[in-house]
């Protein structure tokens with residue numbers, strides 16, 4: 001067998017391993033858990049996929065001065081103490097595959113109209129559904145590729161993406177086929193694709209009829225053809241009830257999919273409690289979560305995924321992040337990138353909002369976009385921290401210190417060193 005190809009990064013201004021966060025299962029994180037190493041080195045193996053060199057596994061991490069002799073011959077990149085290295089960011093909640101434009105709805109909301117009013121008049125999700133149904137698979141793929149490239153430019157190496165803008169059998173499958181093509185197109189990114197047929201009830205059909213299609217036709221096909229890794233439902237007033245959501249999630253779990261919930265976003269439906277009870281990977285949004293919901297998540301293995309970019313964009317009150325954290329819940333942050341309630345892929349900008357309005361500390365912010373977000377996808381065995389044996393999914397930041405990631409508000413994707 002040929003010797004493995006190794007690469008070395010030396011003189012990173014700092015490297016955060018996140019080891020202590022993993023040891024604490026992402027809960028009650030303190031500053032020293034980030035595992036900060038000054039003047040650090042990282043050794044990793046590479047593999048070739050489609051003619052490109054892709055980082056494979058971390059082989060060693062530590063101080064540059066302690067780099068073992070056996071790695072001295074490997075090809076090295078000197079970061080000259082100007083760039084920090086962190087585990088690649090994980091965006092654990094996006095609606096990345098869609099077509100169309102909703103800027104006019106944003107203008108109406110700026111003039112005082114609410115998201116719910118616009119949705120009731122046939123705008124909102126249903127408007128994106130119309131555009132996504134009429135877009136070709138090629139066009140959806142092209143749009144999605146641009147978005148993945150943008151996400152990579154923020155240091156994102158792992159992305160969850162949902163269907164849910166088809167709301168009929170064929171278009172939901174079209175969205176999921178695009179997700180499958182993205183997995184082939186971007187071997188350096190790890191994706192989780194999620195079937196979110198239960199995002200809204202399509203226009204012109206009864207809810208009962210659509211539920212029947214999802215349960216009898218789409219979900220079984222999605223699972224048997226392995227078109228998605230997970231299933232999500234939007235449980236909220238005007239969307240799906242707790243009972244309907246629970247039926248879909250249980251059917252998905254029986255079919256072998258992981259489960260996630262859009263929970264307690266616009267109103268409290270006790271869907272956080274449901275997510276915890278069903279052993280969901282994550283309960284997301286949580287703007288309206290109750291004390292009972294907080295306790296349920298804190299005592300479960302379900303990650304609380306907060307999306308403060310969405311609360312900001314909707315001018316809604318933020319999720320009770322501090323109470324979740326203090327009660328011992330594992331809290332992650334994600335972008336919720338979608339055309340209605342959070343039109344950005346800039347996860348670092350979402351971290352800035354979380355720092356200011358959710359009151360997360362530096363260590364909590366770091367955990368929330370690395371290990372904890374990996375847990376929200378069930379990927380924590382492979383990703384989320386930088387330790388020997390795990391995936392070499394890292395980001396070299398264009399700054400010296402990790403906190404510049406969110407101190408520099410809304411810096412552009414792909415920025416070179418500042």
Ligand code: NIG
Pocket residue numbers: 095124125128234262265310336338339340341342
């Ligand atoms: O995550 N909550 C439901 N779905 C999206 C909004 C989607 C849209 O408006 O297009 C969300 O906020």
Ligand code: FE
Pocket residue numbers: 093094095262336338
């Ligand atoms: Fe969402």
